[in-house]
Amino acid sequence: MKIMIAPDSFKGSISSTQAAQAIDQGIREVDPAIETFLLPMADGGEGTVDAILWNRGGKKISCFAEDPIGRKIEACYGWIAEEKMAIIETAAASGLPLLRKDELDPYKASSFGTGQLIVDALERGAETIVLGLGGSATVDAGVGLFQALGLKFFDAQQQELFRIGGKLSRVASLDASALHPRLSSLKLIVASDVTNPLLGKDGATAVFGPQKGVSVNQLAEVERGMEQFSRLVAEATGEDHIQKPGSGAAGGIGFMLYSFLHAEVRNGLEMIAEISQLEKRLLECDLVLTGEGKIDGQSLYGKVPVGIGRAALKNNIPVIAFAGAVGEGIECLEEEGVTAVMVISDRPMAVEEAMMRGEELLFEAAKRLMKLLTIGIKFGGEAKNE
Incomplete structure (x- = not known):
């Protein structure tokens, strides 16, 4: 499996580069053999x-x-x-x-x-x-x-x-x-x-x-x-x-x-996607992990996770987005290629605490996701063998 890691910054918490590295470290903690490549993204704002x-x-x-x-x-x-x-x-x-x-x-x-x-x-x-x-x-x-x-x-x-x-x-x-x-x-x-x-x-x-x-x-x-x-x-x-x-x-x-x-x-x-050759790099991967601080219905208007989802949808590549918080309207994102949204907090906490612990929470969220994917791959393989 080859995973593209292409998050935006988690505004006020961690940069897109820090976010990408935290996700990558979480993946490797669970399965060092997974091949990843990091592509920090931005939309003109922070990052x-x-x-x-x-x-x-x-x-x-x-x-x-x-x-x-x-x-x-x-x-x-x-x-x-x-x-x-x-x-x-x-x-x-x-x-x-x-x-x-x-x-x-x-x-x-x-x-x-x-x-x-x-x-x-x-x-x-x-x-x-x-x-x-x-x-x-x-x-x-x-x-x-x-x-x-x-x-x-x-x-x-x-x-x-x-x-x-x-x-x-x-x-x-x-x-x-x-x-x-x-x-x-x-x-x-x-x-x-x-x-x-x-x-x-x-x-x-x-x-x-x-x-x-x-x-x-x-x-x-x-x-x-x-x-x-x-x-x-x-x-x-x-x-x-x-x-x-x-x-x-x-x-x-x-x-x-x-x-x-x-x-x-x-x-x-679009400019960052062009510079990073996003569409070309998408053809090389099986899964994309993206994310930003808050994901909601407004993310449809030019935000990184939806832009990534739309590009990946053309090639039927699944996209999972990490979010510090979610709001109304996220059900619309699936039609735009964002397969699932995963909140990084593992328990209720104040926004200030979550922002201070952004890197740590994202690392742990990536670990949880990889464990779930490992289970899915295992059961998928067993089903094929039957």
């Missing part, structure tokens, strides 16, 4: 750097940046020197996992740190940047990111604004004359699984705002600020990307990347 470096080589670069609320942190991005390519995750410096729940502040949280990582990569000589837009804690429409790149924003009194977060209604004008000079020749590839527009009921504020701390009472105000700001940008650039699919990604960062850098946008999962 994008690990997944690309695993398949393409390269190393991680550390530098100091600001977290969403302005604290100095050490963040990493991927670097492939031969290709002069940097791989940056928005979540690395501007992500939700960097904040406690009581620190979520839509009016303060800024994407400035992500811009600092981009500047560091540009100064290193990057000619191509892959930017993963998943997991941001911001609704600042990328203002912070672009301030780090040299774009200036002013209020109605022509006073320059700093760290405005989601208070976008304060912006009355902007000046792009000091944008980083290397941006003009940069190839920017945006990896995202989000197709939401910037505004409206499916937009950045309405859909993703609540998870970033936008209260019910703040939604209308944040949306108005986003609309006012986006009209200003459209007038300044002569381009209107407000309703373009993906413009609402990462609290509106997608909109600004379209407007000022004419980014090439790729579906994150």
Whole structure:
């Protein structure tokens, strides 16, 4: 038997690489003779750097940046020197996992740190940047990111604004004359699984705002600020990307990347699958093990386990997905090629404990699964002999 191990990260707990290794170790604990190959995956969010470096080589670069609320942190991005390519995750410096729940502040949280990582990569000589837009804690429409790149924003009194977060209604004008000079020749590839527009009921504020701390009472105000700001940008650039699919990604960062850098946008999962030669590698295996932190009906919309399931279904290869938690709608996944979903917890426990023990729980879950598969193989062989 040959098993492909292709999980996403278990967000806030373990990376896709750690997850793949934990599953592999669990399998080998039960049957060292099983042949496995690891293919860590991502959808543009956490794990994008690990997944690309695993398949393409390269190393991680550390530098100091600001977290969403302005604290100095050490963040990493991927670097492939031969290709002069940097791989940056928005979540690395501007992500939700960097904040406690009581620190979520839509009016303060800024994407400035992500811009600092981009500047560091540009100064290193990057000619191509892959930017993963998943997991941001911001609704600042990328203002912070672009301030780090040299774009200036002013209020109605022509006073320059700093760290405005989601208070976008304060912006009355902007000046792009000091944008980083290397941006003009940069190839920017945006990896995202989000197709939401910037505004409206499916937009950045309405859909993703609540998870970033936008209260019910703040939604209308944040949306108005986003609309006012986006009209200003459209007038300044002569381009209107407000309703373009993906413009609402990462609290509106997608909109600004379209407007000022004419980014090439790729579906994150499809890009990682292409880099890792997923479909070709599927033909070499008998079983696929995947997984992520939570699996539910929303996983149908571009999440790794379902993407893996759909690819495997074409070749009738069974897929088992490990999950830290499951929600409503998982019964739909079987039609998409996910044969079964297995929760990794072995007993009821608090979410915080499960996330702290993610690697251990996944290792034990893989062991339990392999024991069941061993029993199935044994009985299947005995039935054939009869």
